[in-house]
Amino acid sequence: MKKADVLVVDDEHKIREVVRMYLEKEGFSVGEAADGREALNKISAGKWDLVVLDLMMPGVDGWAVCREIRKTASLPIIMLTARDAEVDRIVGLELGADDYVVKPFSPRELVARVKAVLRRTRDGQKDPGEADQASLSYPGLSINPDSRLVLVDGKSVYLTPKEYELLYQLAKSPNRTFTREELLSTVWGYDYFGDARTVDTHINRLRDKLVKISGRTSFIATVWGVGYKFEVKNELSQ
Numbered sequence: 001m002k003k004a005d006v007l008v009v010d011d012e013h014k015i016r017e018v019v020r021m022y023l024e025k026e027g028f029s030v031g032e033a034a035d036g037r038e039a040l041n042k043i044s045a046g047k048w049d050l051v052v053l054d055l056m057m058p059g060v061d062g063w064a065v066c067r068e069i070r071k072t073a074s075l076p077i078i079m080l081t082a083r084d085a086e087v088d089r090i091v092g093l094e095l096g097a098d099d100y101v102v103k104p105f106s107p108r109e110l111v112a113r114v115k116a117v118l119r120r121t122r123d124g125q126k127d128p129g130e131a132d133q134a135s136l137s138y139p140g141l142s143i144n145p146d147s148r149l150v151l152v153d154g155k156s157v158y159l160t161p162k163e164y165e166l167l168y169q170l171a172k173s174p175n176r177t178f179t180r181e182e183l184l185s186t187v188w189g190y191d192y193f194g195d196a197r198t199v200d201t202h203i204n205r206l207r208d209k210l211v212k213i214s215g216r217t218s219f220i221a222t223v224w225g226v227g228y229k230f231e232v233k234n235e236l237s238q
Contacts, residue, residue, distance in 0.1 A: 003029045004118055005047065009039040009065065010054040010080065015103075019052060022107040023114065036060025040068055048075060050118055052110070053097075055081040063095060070096040074161045076117045080105070096160035120188065136171050138232060141210075141219060143168055152213040162187060163206045166199075170220060170230035179227040203228055 006028050008019045013034070020030045031048070033039035037060045043051070051069070055062035062079060069075050077096065082103040098117045101110055136143040142151045148164055150157050159167065165187045170178060178186075180196035188198070207218040221231040 003027055004049040005029045005031065006050050006052060006114060007031045007033060007039065007042060007048045008052045009033045009036070009057075009062070010052075011035055011057045012054075015054075015080075018107055019110065022111050026111055026115070028114070036062065036065045039065050043069065043075070050076040050078065050114060052078050052080060052114070055079055066095045066097060070160060078110070078113055078117060096162070098162070136168070138171070138174070138219070140214060140216075141171070143171060152210055155213050157209050157213055159206065159209065160202075162202055163209070166202055166206060167220075167230075170228060174230045174232045177223045177226055177229045183227065199228075 006023055008016050008023070008030060009032075010016050010019075011034055016032045016034070020032065023030045031042060031046070033042050035057050039051070039053070040060070042048075051065075053062045053065055062081070066077055066079070069077065074096075076098045078099045078101060079097045080101050080103060098120075099113050101113060135145065140153050143149075145168065148159075150159055150164065150167065166183060169183065169186055180199045183199045184196065203220060207220055210218050210220070219230055221229050223229055
């Protein structure tokens, strides 16, 4: 299998050096960028399998880089930050980051997370046999697994990879309640390092996008104390 190409973006040379050493030891091909602008230039110029992205950088920060990446690509992103505030983690996840690591961190743990994210991307981001899955269609909503195109009232809606996977997982089993733990396991993978609040953050973001286009109540219902379900009401089928 081809070596995975990982771009490490951090304004601290020592951190880039340590991360590079540990990743190369595990067989990864590693590139470096010292700031957000250099990162965007290298991302546009080459093909990368994953980006390790520091949030707090002068000039173009990690949030801006993440936004630019997500405008055109589903490139996996692991964010690094020295701040452990919950709002930072939530903003990062809402922007489409796949994982979040707080400094100071163990290089071995970071390598484990890189492997886990790449494994999900290559082997588990799509459900086994997803290419053979049927399109889903409900009044006001359709999902095409081949193109990952989601239409709400005939209008396309941009979803991050995880938002799409959550929607598809829920919609393919209408009215079935999924616990947060089930969704974490299915969408993020059993070895995800995060917690159940990750699901809540993505569900809220997904709901906002669906409601913004449809102008009506979201298709996703909260089952208090349990989790979420894709709700097919009588009025949706009329």
